[in-house]
Amino acid sequence: MSGPVRSSPVRSPTVDGPPADGPPVEEPPVDGQAVGEPPVGVRRETWRALRARRSALVRLAGWSVAESLPALLSGYLVARAVDQGFLAGRFVPGLAWLGLLAGTVLVGAAATGRVYRALGAVVEPFRDELATRVVSGALHAATRGGGRTQRAAVARLTQQVEVVRDTFGGLLMVVRGFLFAAVSALVGLLALAPVVAALVAGPLLVGLLVFVAGLPAMVTHQRRYVRAGETLGESAATALAGHRDVLACRARDRVVAEVDARVAAQAAAERTVARLTALRSLSLGLGGWAPLAVLLLATGWLVDRGVSTGAVLGALIYVSTGLQPALRALVQGVGGGGLRYVVTLERILRTSPSSTAPPPRDRDHPTAPPPTPARPTIPAPARDRLVAPGGPAAAVRVRDLTFRYGPQARPVVADFSLTLAPGEHLAVVGPSGAGKSTLAALVAGLARPEAGTVEIADTPVGSRSADELARLRVLVPQEAYVFTASLADNLRYLRPDADDATLDAALDLLGARPLADRLGGLAAPVEPAVLSAGERQVIAAVRAWLATAPLVILDEATCHLDPRAEAVVEEAFARRPGTLIVVAHRITSAVRADRVLVIDGERPLLGDHRGLLSRSATYRELVGYWDEVPPPVPASS
Numbered sequence: 033m034s035g036p037v038r039s040s041p042v043r044s045p046t047v048d049g050p051p052a053d054g055p056p057v058e059e060p061p062v063d064g065q066a067v068g069e070p071p072v073g074v075r076r077e078t079w080r081a082l083r084a085r086r087s088a089l090v091r092l093a094g095w096s097v098a099e100s101l102p103a104l105l106s107g108y109l110v111a112r113a114v115d116q117g118f119l120a121g122r123f124v125p126g127l128a129w130l131g132l133l134a135g136t137v138l139v140g141a142a143a144t145g146r147v148y149r150a151l152g153a154v155v156e157p158f159r160d161e162l163a164t165r166v167v168s169g170a171l172h173a174a175t176r177g178g179g180r181t182q183r184a185a186v187a188r189l190t191q192q193v194e195v196v197r198d199t200f201g202g203l204l205m206v207v208r209g210f211l212f213a214a215v216s217a218l219v220g221l222l223a224l225a226p227v228v229a230a231l232v233a234g235p236l237l238v239g240l241l242v243f244v245a246g247l248p249a250m251v252t253h254q255r256r257y258v259r260a261g262e263t264l265g266e267s268a269a270t271a272l273a274g275h276r277d278v279l280a281c282r283a284r285d286r287v288v289a290e291v292d293a294r295v296a297a298q299a300a301a302e303r304t305v306a307r308l309t310a311l312r313s314l315s316l317g318l319g320g321w322a323p324l325a326v327l328l329l330a331t332g333w334l335v336d337r338g339v340s341t342g343a344v345l346g347a348l349i350y351v352s353t354g355l356q357p358a359l360r361a362l363v364q365g366v367g368g369g370g371l372r373y374v375v376t377l378e379r380i381l382r383t384s385p386s387s388t389a390p391p392p393r394d395r396d397h398p399t400a401p402p403p404t405p406a407r408p409t410i411p412a413p414a415r416d417r418l419v420a421p422g423g424p425a426a427a428v429r430v431r432d433l434t435f436r437y438g439p440q441a442r443p444v445v446a447d448f449s450l451t452l453a454p455g456e457h458l459a460v461v462g463p464s465g466a467g468k469s470t471l472a473a474l475v476a477g478l479a480r481p482e483a484g485t486v487e488i489a490d491t492p493v494g495s496r497s498a499d500e501l502a503r504l505r506v507l508v509p510q511e512a513y514v515f516t517a518s519l520a521d522n523l524r525y526l527r528p529d530a531d532d533a534t535l536d537a538a539l540d541l542l543g544a545r546p547l548a549d550r551l552g553g554l555a556a557p558v559e560p561a562v563l564s565a566g567e568r569q570v571i572a573a574v575r576a577w578l579a580t581a582p583l584v585i586l587d588e589a590t591c592h593l594d595p596r597a598e599a600v601v602e603e604a605f606a607r608r609p610g611t612l613i614v615v616a617h618r619i620t621s622a623v624r625a626d627r628v629l630v631i632d633g634e635r636p637l638l639g640d641h642r643g644l645l646s647r648s649a650t651y652r653e654l655v656g657y658w659d660e661v662p663p664p665v666p667a668s669s
């Protein structure tokens with residue numbers, strides 16, 4: 033029974049703790065960003081990246097000066113061409129001034145290529161740093177969390193690194209472009225006539241102020257929009273990954289409603305972001321268009337005050353070809369890519385630890401992995417209860433088992449002990465990823481523990497051959513193995529001496545008769561590819577039921593069957609002589625078992641269904657996913 037639609041954290045289970053049971057531990061969200069929080073370290077990180085590349089920035093500035101030459105001289109040269117050339121009837125000097133302007137344009141174009149080269153020297157190392165940070169963060173998280181990286185999270189983060197790279201480069205270009213264009217234009221205007229510069233600078237400043245004042249709100253809503261997109265993605269991915277559980281626990285409507293709500297939230301956030309673009313248009317209108325209007329309106333007044341016609345024309349050129357495009361690029365670049373830069377970098381910094389900060393180490397053993405917290409083992413009274421005094425030997429005895437998937441990984445099973453009496457029926461439940469299948473593999477002798485022992489029928493399973501293990505236990509995994517041969521051959525695989533009557537009886541008992549009839553009887557060929565997952569599970573279940581091994585472990589082996597067919601199979605196994613462990617994915621499996629082992633992080637518990645309902649919040653939470661059971665038993669029962 034795994035927790036549906038809940039992506040559980042990787043936790044190390046041990047079996048049974050004290051009866052008291054605290055509230056379930058909630059995993060902190062991957063990103064704890066609350067909407068409206070100020071950027072975390074984005075400014076600091078950006079300055080650090082810029083300071084670390086000072087020489088590249090100096091080169092960038094140098095080439096930017098050369099690139100800005102046309103912006104600096106255009107109005108001035110045009111004014112000269114008009115005043116000293118064309119208006120005075122002297123075409124050759126007029127054309128010479130324009131020729132000079134063409135020369136500056138060529139110089140500027142040549143410098144633009146160099147600008148991009150210098151830009152790469154600033155942006156690319158920053159991107160590499162972030163990529164390193166993301167990858168090492170994911171590796172550390174994986175080694176802390178049991179060996180598996182969150183592939184979706186890493187893919188998302190690396191995609192975000194590319195977004196930061198692009199937007200960082202874009203931001204540098206537009207801010208730099210605006211600064212050089214604005215300074216060039218203002219210097220040019222001052223050279224033409226200081227009064228013209230004053231007329232242009234006023235509205236330009238107002239437009240800039242409006243834009244800067246609106247930036248915090250834009251950042252907040254952009255962040256909300258990004259977060260909404262991610263929440264929607266996570267929610268949809270979880271729902272997809274858990275669709276089997278969702279259907280099994282009839283939670284479809286609830287999950288659809290949840291995903292719908294996320295879609296609506298993202299749409300609302302996107303609408304707000306779109307509305308805020310109006311603020312950008314306002315600042316562009318004030319800073320870019322108002323100076324033009326002011327100049328045109330003031331033309332007569334300027335000429336009366338002795339400003340030449342060429343100077344007025346030159347001023348218009350400064351505004352329309354220099355200031356206005358640069359301001360538009362700034363407003364659009366900062367309001368679009370710039371906001372994405374802030375929000376995306378902020379998320380990377382939150383999600384991935386700094387690569388310069390080493391992971392915590394044991395001081396005495398510098399190469400030791402991070403310490404894992406001590407975990408409780410089954411207390412003695414609980415262990416004793418499982419074996420009747422003076423009764424037969426234990427069917428399964430697990431002692432102090434510890435297992436991890438890699439030397440640096442956190443243990444999935446730690447100091448785990450458990451004893452099952454012969455004939456006992458145990459259900460193992462817990463959220464997805466809690467370690468149920470790992471435990472099943474360890475008990476079956478398929479995984480080798482780092483420490484501890486497993487005995488089945490008083491026989492240690494460690495270093496046994498496959499044949500010896502097959503005599504001790506049968507493990508039926510979720511993906512049933514069926515091979516191309518007759519149905520009878522498939523069923524006899526673990527018990528070659530079974531006669532047809534035995535096979536027929538097993539088929540009837542496990543509810544597999546309709547399938548056998550449809551296939552054409554025991555002698556009919558079985559083609560695995562044309563069977564459904566449920567049909568393959570039925571065949572594998574009958575085969576396991578026929579085996580003579582004293583222990584059967586069903587690891588979600590009936591998950592593709594409907595509840596009624598599953599009940600038939602499990603009841604057949606429960607009546608079969610021997611011990612049964614069921615990794616359960618429906619509450620009915622837990623209700624049927626003698627005992628239930630709840631694996632969930634640091635507080636695993638062992639008990640029966642009713643007892644666990646009254647004393648385990650985790651168990652109640654798991655049960656709450658299913659609507660096919662009666663409400664929890666009150667604490668007094």
Ligand SMILES: Nc1ncnc2c1ncn2[C@@H]1O[C@H](COP(=O)(O)OP(=O)(O)OP(=O)(O)O)[C@@H](O)[C@H]1O
Binds near residue numbers: 462464465
């Ligand atoms: N081959 C593997 N390599 C590395 N880590 C693994 C491997 N198999 C499982 N894990 C990790 O071990 C932990 C326990 O996994 P396990 O499959 O035993 O959980 P489970 O409770 O059976 O989950 P589910 O109900 O989803 O099958 C998880 O964190 C999982 O990511």
